[in-house]
Amino acid sequence: MSMANPAWPLTPGLPALDAFPYALWGRLEGRFWRRRPTPDLSYGDPQGFLPLREALAEYLGAARGVVCHPHQIVITPGAQAAVSIAALALTDIGERVWVENPGYDAAYRCLVLAGAAAVGISVDAEGLDVDDGRNRAPDARLAMVSPSHQYPMGVTMSLARRLALLEWANEANAFILEDDYDSEFRYECAPAPALKALDGGNGRVIYIGTLSKLLAPGLRLGFLVAPDGLIDALRTVRNGADYRVPMPLQATAADFIGNGHLGTHIRRSKALYTERRAALLSAIKSEGGGLLTVPTASTGLHLVTELPEQCDDQPLAVAARERQIGVTPLSGYFVDASGTKRQGLLMGFGNTRSESMKGAIQTLCSLIE
């Protein structure tokens, strides 16, 4: 399927690009270029710019319950790159890795490119099914999960499952990649703490964060937080595989986060997303004619709608894109070709203005009919 245009309504995976703080960011970046003595434009710190790691450590402790030191953070060009780095550093060619099924397709591609054998593990209302993982690949080296907001289903992993996952990792001497991509946006209760916050002295969890959903994917800025014992290996891979991040970007992000602008931006964005999400839910109710149902939608920047029986999500999404609506088919996120694929549509509301929701839902429903 062709890529959705980011300007189309309901394209998932995008934050509000119309709310990005362009002027402020430009001002901070201008400061970098004017700063004297000359800023360092050489290869830079092999783990990433220290002031940025300091700012992130402070933010993560306060916002996500992830208590860490700057020396445990590695700056990356995004969450996908962080997955690549972890896979290259921690798995041998052909070693098995649990991935959620359905799951984050881009991370799946990263793992395969890094030479890992990705095994799809089922997901239910409590998140990743750890028993299913133990059955399919008890000896896996890594498990890739999105506990705060499972992608794409949107469920939050239960505490029992979190503990079961950590228990398996300890037994199997495996590591957990926690993708915490848009956990800050939760609408009906407080954000769930990160799985990393439960990670005890064994240090099983590598936490992956990104500014792609908090600010904009076009910045290309992410990071991982790892147990002390893994940092050297991750840093070596980051530099060997050239996942370094431009210095002007790192310095500007350090100023932005360190001076509290990220917190402010998240608060403003959350108000905006609350409004956009309400507009989408209301449009589905008023214009959907009962064709679309929404099982859960309490976190993140998209929701998953179920379709009437006999309605195939793939041709529907193709037809929607021809009408410039950026929905994606749920069945496309299943990694296991043989298993049952649930049908549905992912609808992003992060980058869609409230006034565009009704028209988009009307068009979609006319296509379904």
Add this chain to the structure above:
Amino acid sequence: MSMANPAWPLTPGLPALDAFPYALWGRLEGRFWRRRPTPDLSYGDPQGFLPLREALAEYLGAARGVVCHPHQIVITPGAQAAVSIAALALTDIGERVWVENPGYDAAYRCLVLAGAAAVGISVDAEGLDVDDGRNRAPDARLAMVSPSHQYPMGVTMSLARRLALLEWANEANAFILEDDYDSEFRYECAPAPALKALDGGNGRVIYIGTLSKLLAPGLRLGFLVAPDGLIDALRTVRNGADYRVPMPLQATAADFIGNGHLGTHIRRSKALYTERRAALLSAIKSEGGGLLTVPTASTGLHLVTELPEQCDDQPLAVAARERQIGVTPLSGYFVDASGTKRQGLLMGFGNTRSESMKGAIQTLCSLIE
């Protein structure tokens, strides 16, 4: 060995960071943030920002004899990333790749991380020894070469060798990765045209360029130019492995190159490097006491000096770094642990002021004695 500090004299691999056009770059980047309608901060074109690819195509045709279309260019975060992308796209796990021995250590690490089996091929005064390659690994899938300025030895590949390399690639159905990293800086004659300029209809050469040596490594901007038939595979890997480049950087670089600033900067830099190189050669002559000899130094941003017999380059380089001199040992660039390793020192003059040369050479010679 610990990393050299970029501020130390004689550190190789760095352009003149003191001559980077900070004010101009900052002005162009400021324009990006002020531009309306809102610039696109989503994931962007899967091959890289089109205006940047257009500007590069024009520059490469004029400056390097590489005639190509923007649709043959893929933007990457640097030359190393371009090597990773090519290796992931074109080789299967364990397939053999020719690398120059001695050669570019960072590219070697990239290839190994991507799962390729790197085979060191000897280098002489004409560049890579194609016959040695045919003997050691006739069935290799890729050959990684730096024909304009072999790294680290500095030799230029002869025309006969270039033709022999292309002939082998055609016979073996292999591809050539041409690393053209600092070919613009040649002091005693005009720059040699790229190997890619000899690549006929068969399309065997993937040309890799970087702004790390032309501008600054801290920008993290490179690119590759590939035959039409390989573009889809390279683009897929670029996005799958997350080697995308920040949009503000791509847009600013497009303005910088498209408006002729890169050409101007290269002309100015070349005058500066001519002066710095002369100062280093003169310091070696006046302060070296016959201990250091320079076989060739007509291209690039560093030169290789030979050492007296019985002088081991590794402990010498360690001692030099303790005195804050950033030279690196030649023997460290040999990939084959069993073969003979020539001894010598790489001395960068790109980021070293002329007035610092004498003192650095005096210190080095006192260490040798």
